[in-house]
Amino acid sequence: MDSILVKGNGPLKGQIPIAGAKNACLTLMPATLLSDEPLTLTNAPRLSDIKTMSALLASLGAEVTSLNGGLVLAMSSHNLNNLTADYDIVRKMRASNLVLGPLLAREGRAIVSLPGGCAIGARPMDLHISALEALGAEIELKDGYLHAKVAGGRLKGGVHNMRFASVGATENFVMAATLAKGTSVLKNAAREPEIVDLVQCLRKMGAQIEGEGTSEITIQGVDRLNGATHPVVVDRIELGTYMLAPAIAGGEVELIGGRFDLIQAFVDKLQAAGLDVSETDTGITVKRGGGDIKAVDVKTEVYPGFPTDLQAQMMALLCTAQGVSNLEETIFENRFMHAPELMRMGANIDVHGGVAKVTGVKKLKGAPVMATDLRASVSLILAGLAAEGETKVSRVYHLDRGYEKLVEKLSAVGANVERISE
Numbered sequence: 001m002d003s004i005l006v007k008g009n010g011p012l013k014g015q016i017p018i019a020g021a022k023n024a025c026l027t028l029m030p031a032t033l034l035s036d037e038p039l040t041l042t043n044a045p046r047l048s049d050i051k052t053m054s055a056l057l058a059s060l061g062a063e064v065t066s067l068n069g070g071l072v073l074a075m076s077s078h079n080l081n082n083l084t085a086d087y088d089i090v091r092k093m094r095a096s097n098l099v100l101g102p103l104l105a106r107e108g109r110a111i112v113s114l115p116g117g118c119a120i121g122a123r124p125m126d127l128h129i130s131a132l133e134a135l136g137a138e139i140e141l142k143d144g145y146l147h148a149k150v151a152g153g154r155l156k157g158g159v160h161n162m163r164f165a166s167v168g169a170t171e172n173f174v175m176a177a178t179l180a181k182g183t184s185v186l187k188n189a190a191r192e193p194e195i196v197d198l199v200q201c202l203r204k205m206g207a208q209i210e211g212e213g214t215s216e217i218t219i220q221g222v223d224r225l226n227g228a229t230h231p232v233v234v235d236r237i238e239l240g241t242y243m244l245a246p247a248i249a250g251g252e253v254e255l256i257g258g259r260f261d262l263i264q265a266f267v268d269k270l271q272a273a274g275l276d277v278s279e280t281d282t283g284i285t286v287k288r289g290g291g292d293i294k295a296v297d298v299k300t301e302v303y304p305g306f307p308t309d310l311q312a313q314m315m316a317l318l319c320t321a322q323g324v325s326n327l328e329e330t331i332f333e334n335r336f337m338h339a340p341e342l343m344r345m346g347a348n349i350d351v352h353g354g355v356a357k358v359t360g361v362k363k364l365k366g367a368p369v370m371a372t373d374l375r376a377s378v379s380l381i382l383a384g385l386a387a388e389g390e391t392k393v394s395r396v397y398h399l400d401r402g403y404e405k406l407v408e409k410l411s412a413v414g415a416n417v418e419r420i421s422e
Contacts, residue, residue, distance in 0.1 A: 014414065016413060026053055030098045045232070083103055101176035157180050157221055199217075233262075245415065246288055248317050255286070256282055320360055330354065381393055
């Protein structure tokens with residue numbers, strides 16, 4: 001099993017290119033199921049989750065070809081021959097449930113295993129089920145599988161008010177509604193950039209959708225969708241993660257492709273902590289001078305609030321801030337599993353329920369630590385950049401789900417980071 005060794009060695013300098021968004025690409029890929037014409041995605045991230053989704057689509061009869069070193073995904077669903085998303089694939093990744101809406105919309109039926117792939121608390125499927133039922137789907141849970149069908153074979157337009165602005169349920173509803181008969185309205189819709197990116201792609205395929213990026217999305221169903229070519233939006237979570245590298249280690253790094261509008265709430269917190277963050281012609285530059293990081297309070301919220309997927313990384317920064325910071329997690333329970341590992345490195349963290357109180361220390365110390373999930377993994381690597389001595393992060397297979405070429409990208413700006421196989 002691989003580990004990553006990190007040695008704190010001072011300021012970083014240079015540029016880091018930001019990849020296409022994992023969460024956007026995993027949403028865009030199932031959109032190929034809505035059409036029998038080819039869908040091509042450019043700027044695709046090269047991650048294990050993308051391979052898992054490719055395998056899932058292939059199991060349904062879709063053709064998925066990786067081109068240009070994995071940066072381009074050429075897909076075609078002209079010959080679907082299976083409507084069951086099997087547990088052996090679905091269990092590996094939460095986003096597998098996004099085939100449910102497209103299969104129902106195009107074929108009128110689907111059998112999809114309950115998903116897995118996440119250790120950060122319950123993410124119930126009831127939000128997806130109620131959203132699709134509003135379009136006329138009949139869904140029954142049997143033996144760990146969702147058995148879904150549509151009377152008459154075609155979904156019908158409907159109005160649905162979600163009790164929580166779920167990203168996945170929004171995506172499933174929007175994709176399903178594109179081929180439903182009539183007009184559909186989703187209220188309390190999620191507003192994430194990945195949803196905006198999905199709608200832009202669906203519009204290229206001939207869908208009629210309005211309101212993406214707001215809390216109410218209206219979809220006028222069409223009879224069929226065509227093929228398209230679409231670039232995957234920049235990964236705002238990878239962007240935020242690498243912005244924290246110079247914040248923690250010192251120095252100045254430019255994140256190529258970065259945009260303020262994707263992570264404004266995160267940028268605001270970095271600036272409040274005393275960092276110099278600015279937009280350039282080609283991305284975002286983060287600079288840390290010689291002063292201490294200031295303590296700031298963080299509360300995770302649905303977009304456009306502070307992203308839950310940057311909470312662990314932000315905690316790593318605040319471990320050496322001057323003063324006391326409070327991090328409140330409102331999206332997922334059980335998402336402070338990185339705190340005990342940071343404490344092994346000398347951090348002063350007190351967790352009570354959904355709030356972590358972080359009292360800054362002068363210096364972290366390298367230690368053997370263990371990754372518990374994707375974002376926790378990278379938070380420990382970031383912490384190692386500022387620690388005295390060597391930090392060994394084990395179980396880093398989590399990283400391969402969300403960060404491509406992490407060691408190469410950090411090494412390119414001067415970090416002492418090495419991946420070893422044991």
